[in-house]
Amino acid sequence: MKEKICGTIAIIAFFWLLGIAGNSDLGLSTTGEVITQGGAALALFAGSLYAGGFLGGRPPARGGRHEDRC
16 A cells, blocks of 8 residues: 555656656746755655655565575
8 A cells, every 4th residue: 555655656746847847948937946846856756766665675575685586
């Protein structure tokens, strides 16, 4: 359940990052707004991926070392 919630938040943050890039390209936001919103969206994106265990913060599922399963 935790993975689904964090994954959904990560997807939303990724689309937020795409929106910020589009606003920047079209000149709809100032540089300060782009930096502020980009930093917040990037922190949310990376934080949700880490909290959900998508960035390698979780031990292997079946025990043992990761190299043993490859």
